[in-house]
Amino acid sequence: MNGVDLARRITGTGSAAAADMRERAGTAPCLATVLVGDDPASVTYVRMKRSRCEKAGILSRHVSLPSSVSTAGLVETISALSADPKVHGILLQHPVGKHIDERAAFEAIAPDKDVDGVTMHSFAAMSFGLPGFASCTPGGILRLLDEYGVDLAGKHAVVVGRSAILGKPVGMLLLGRDATVTYCHSRTVGLPSIVREADVLVAAVGRPRFIAGSDIKPGAVVVDAGYNPGNVGDVDFETARHRAGLITPVPGGVGPMTIAVLLAQTVEAAAHQLGLG
Numbered sequence: 001m002n003g004v005d006l007a008r009r010i011t012g013t014g015s016a017a018a019a020d021m022r023e024r025a026g027t028a029p030c031l032a033t034v035l036v037g038d039d040p041a042s043v044t045y046v047r048m049k050r051s052r053c054e055k056a057g058i059l060s061r062h063v064s065l066p067s068s069v070s071t072a073g074l075v076e077t078i079s080a081l082s083a084d085p086k087v088h089g090i091l092l093q094h095p096v097g098k099h100i101d102e103r104a105a106f107e108a109i110a111p112d113k114d115v116d117g118v119t120m121h122s123f124a125a126m127s128f129g130l131p132g133f134a135s136c137t138p139g140g141i142l143r144l145l146d147e148y149g150v151d152l153a154g155k156h157a158v159v160v161g162r163s164a165i166l167g168k169p170v171g172m173l174l175l176g177r178d179a180t181v182t183y184c185h186s187r188t189v190g191l192p193s194i195v196r197e198a199d200v201l202v203a204a205v206g207r208p209r210f211i212a213g214s215d216i217k218p219g220a221v222v223v224d225a226g227y228n229p230g231n232v233g234d235v236d237f238e239t240a241r242h243r244a245g246l247i248t249p250v251p252g253g254v255g256p257m258t259i260a261v262l263l264a265q266t267v268e269a270a271a272h273q274l275g276l277g
């Protein structure tokens with residue numbers, strides 16, 4: 001499953017909508033990014049997100065805070081962005097540092113600007129099947145599965161990983177599509193035998209080649225959300241691709257979808273806030 005082509009198409013649609021908005025409302029969508037500290041990976045992610053947005057005609061406003069910032073300071077910054085009518089979407093780059101209450105910081109994002117889908121409001125809306133913004137990587141995974149015509153109803157979907165931004169929400173989205181969902185995590189007993197029963201497998205662990213190809217059920221749909229040093233995923237692609245019916249490569253599978261969904265959701269948020277859609 002090729003995420004590059006689909007992400008390009010989603011970005012193209014978002015870009016056209018942003019240009020249309022500029023004509024009709026006299027303003028383009030604006031995404032605010034907030035970075036705490038100078039972790040090299042986070043700096044790179046934020047730079048990539050901003051540059052993609054700018055190329056698509058989305059304005060970006062960047063706030064960089066020192067790693068010494070307090071929870072109160074970060075909450076104050078995010079609350080100001082939430083109240084600013086010129087900002088339509090807010091992205092707080094994770095992680096923010098151990099001394100900060102990350103949940104409090106996320107919750108300072110106004111729900112209608114939560115284009116990264118990180119607030120409790122967004123998670124609840126997504127879980128109830130109500131309108132709202134999905135977490136970007138899970139939302140991208142569902143779009144990819146739809147693109148390839150994967151029928152999820154009645155399928156056994158196994159999600160390995162239960163993080164708030166990836167494992168948990170992707171499981172809820174799969175459940176919403178009538179899959180029978182099993183979550184696995186670091187305390188799961190007998191993980192390989194559960195993986196072997198997956199019609200649809202989502203790997204979201206963060207360990208290189210953690211899932212062996214020999215554990216993939218023949219014909220299964222394999223989504224590898226992992227992205228580890230050396231550009232490798234959580235699934236051993238070379239052995240898994242011979243057994244899987246469909247599989248995402250790393251890179252070029254799930255990764256590009258995350259930014260495309262962020263961009264699309266920013267345009268959607270702006271349209272809503274400007275009364276255009």
Ligand code: NAP
Binds near residue numbers: 161255258
């Ligand atoms: P995370 O917060 O570290 O969560 C990892 C999950 O894997 C946890 O739920 C953990 O279980 C589980 N786990 C760890 N060791 C395990 C083991 N031995 N057996 C079973 N489960 C185990 O990571 P994350 O943020 O969800 O990210 C996961 C991966 O996705 C990373 O490679 C990350 O780079 C990638 N990612 C990619 C994108 C993208 O845009 N492509 C976006 C986000 C993340 P416990 O809960 O029990 O600790």
